[in-house]
Amino acid sequence: MKILCIGRNYVAHAKELGNEVPQEPVIFIKPSTALAQEAKSFSIPSFSSDLHYECEVVLRISEYAKQIGVEKASEIYDALTVGIDFTARDVQQRLKDKGLPWEKAKAFDQSAIIGEWRDAAAFKNKRDIHFCLYKNKSLVQQGHTAAMIYGFEEILSHVSNYFTLEPGDLVFTGTPAGVGPVEPGDVLEGFLEDDSLFELTIQ
Numbered sequence: 001m002k003i004l005c006i007g008r009n010y011v012a013h014a015k016e017l018g019n020e021v022p023q024e025p026v027i028f029i030k031p032s033t034a035l036a037q038e039a040k041s042f043s044i045p046s047f048s049s050d051l052h053y054e055c056e057v058v059l060r061i062s063e064y065a066k067q068i069g070v071e072k073a074s075e076i077y078d079a080l081t082v083g084i085d086f087t088a089r090d091v092q093q094r095l096k097d098k099g100l101p102w103e104k105a106k107a108f109d110q111s112a113i114i115g116e117w118r119d120a121a122a123f124k125n126k127r128d129i130h131f132c133l134y135k136n137k138s139l140v141q142q143g144h145t146a147a148m149i150y151g152f153e154e155i156l157s158h159v160s161n162y163f164t165l166e167p168g169d170l171v172f173t174g175t176p177a178g179v180g181p182v183e184p185g186d187v188l189e190g191f192l193e194d195d196s197l198f199e200l201t202i203q
């Protein structure tokens with residue numbers, strides 16, 4: 001399986017990092033070794049001293065799809081959760097400055113945290129889903145899928161032009177504003193609507 005991630009899908013987040021709002025979805029991939037499902041703890045990797053959380057809605061692919069149209073894309077995923085696209089911001093900045101790929105900053109082991117799955121059919125309007133992240137019981141990120149530049153179906157259609165989607169693949173759909181650093185002892189808790197789907201202690 002593979003993990004596809006969308007960058008800069010919320011205008012306020014693109015701007016907080018000084019990035020342009022993209023003309024088409026920004027895509028990067030994490031390998032299967034990045035996945036940490038329902039992990040209870042996360043160790044900051046030794047190569048970063050500015051490790052950031054990015055809370056995102058995550059889709060689980062349930063069908064093979066290649067060059068699928070937007071109108072069919074709602075049929076190829078069956079579950080949603082919230083997750084964290086952990087990012088070594090210091091490493092990413094060095095790579096971006098040199099115009100190099102991001103993988104060392106984004107695709108390392110355990111960098112893709114996901115919570116418990118919820119049935120996609122339970123969410124009638126995919127453009128009206130609220131999600132949020134608490135750090136040490138304080139609200140740090142609050143997202144609403146209405147604010148996505150590219151909705152779930154547009155993302156899946158676009159991604160499938162380049163990469164065949166397979167059952168079990170995951171798609172991280174981008175983070176809203178409010179990303180920030182973690183340090184040992186922090187506790188992150190992610191919510192989809194009112195449901196707490198993961199709680200993670202940083203080590």
Ligand code: ZN
Pocket residue numbers: 005006007054056085172174175
């Ligand atoms: Zn992200």
